[in-house]
Amino acid sequence: MAKKKRRLTEQEQRQKEMQELIKLKKMRRAAQEGRQLEQGEGLTFEKEEELVPKTFKEKWKNYWYHYKTQTWLSLFVAVLVVWFVKDVFFGTKSDLTIGVATYTGVSYFTDAIDEDLSAYAQDYNGDGKVVVSASESYFSMSDAEMASTYYQKFIAEVAGGSELTFVLDDYTYDILMDNSDGESMFIDFGELYPDVDYVSGDKIDITDTSLGKLWHLSSLGKTELEGYGDRRYYLCVRYLGNSAKDNEKNREELEHALDFVNNLISETNPEYKDNRPYYDIDRDVETKN
Numbered sequence: 001m002a003k004k005k006r007r008l009t010e011q012e013q014r015q016k017e018m019q020e021l022i023k024l025k026k027m028r029r030a031a032q033e034g035r036q037l038e039q040g041e042g043l044t045f046e047k048e049e050e051l052v053p054k055t056f057k058e059k060w061k062n063y064w065y066h067y068k069t070q071t072w073l074s075l076f077v078a079v080l081v082v083w084f085v086k087d088v089f090f091g092t093k094s095d096l097t098i099g100v101a102t103y104t105g106v107s108y109f110t111d112a113i114d115e116d117l118s119a120y121a122q123d124y125n126g127d128g129k130v131v132v133s134a135s136e137s138y139f140s141m142s143d144a145e146m147a148s149t150y151y152q153k154f155i156a157e158v159a160g161g162s163e164l165t166f167v168l169d170d171y172t173y174d175i176l177m178d179n180s181d182g183e184s185m186f187i188d189f190g191e192l193y194p195d196v197d198y199v200s201g202d203k204i205d206i207t208d209t210s211l212g213k214l215w216h217l218s219s220l221g222k223t224e225l226e227g228y229g230d231r232r233y234y235l236c237v238r239y240l241g242n243s244a245k246d247n248e249k250n251r252e253e254l255e256h257a258l259d260f261v262n263n264l265i266s267e268t269n270p271e272y273k274d275n276r277p278y279y280d281i282d283r284d285v286e287t288k289n
Helices: 011-032 057-088 113-120 144-160 170-178 211-212 248-266 282-285
Strands: 098-103 132-138 167-169 202-206 233-239
Touching: 098 113, 098 144, 098 170, 098 248, 113 132, 113 211, 132 144, 144 170, 167 170, 202 248, 233 248
Parallel strands: 098 132, 098 167
Antiparallel strands: 167 233, 202 233
């Protein structure tokens, strides 16, 4: 009885097919060389030849196939780093920051709030430029959700002490008084400029100054708002303490704000141009906190 033939395993089958392919390849090579394939040639298993890219195009194609995602991610991170470095180390830095918070936006009549305010500042940081950054918030809008967002932004800026100088109208000034139990958080400029008729206590009424006329504040104040039919607009500066922390950075910012105020007042009262009143920072820090 004939012996039953053993079935090849899957691995043996693959190896057999590979050997046949290698033998076929060598037969073709021998035919090209004009010779007969020698006995036993091509019957041994050979390791498959590894394909290594040689030209730049092949190398780039191979790289892009394997590292496309990593490359795009690296480029994205690199752009963010460059933007951050440029903004922090090479971007234009403000000499003074001012919060403009009113019922009707000052930007209704001007597109250059920063430039208009810069006329009263100086190059405090010594970079050769005079730049005032204004952060505007206003609440006369039909979109209640957006108005609420502006309101929260304004309150957060005040509570965080990130800004010391503000342009307010009667409406927003009262909001701050209501949130501080009626106690003012602003410097009493009435003591520093007692003979300036538009300065009263902690408010410098800029409605009828050159800046106020440039911004048409008198007209803005007449926009309809129950209880505030003829709003006035004020420049106010916080004294240090509470959320406006008494530190070196804020003392420097306050010094710049006081110079800004004096430059604005000197426009109508030139006697103050080279004679800025002395403000005792330490007294307010000790007595008003």
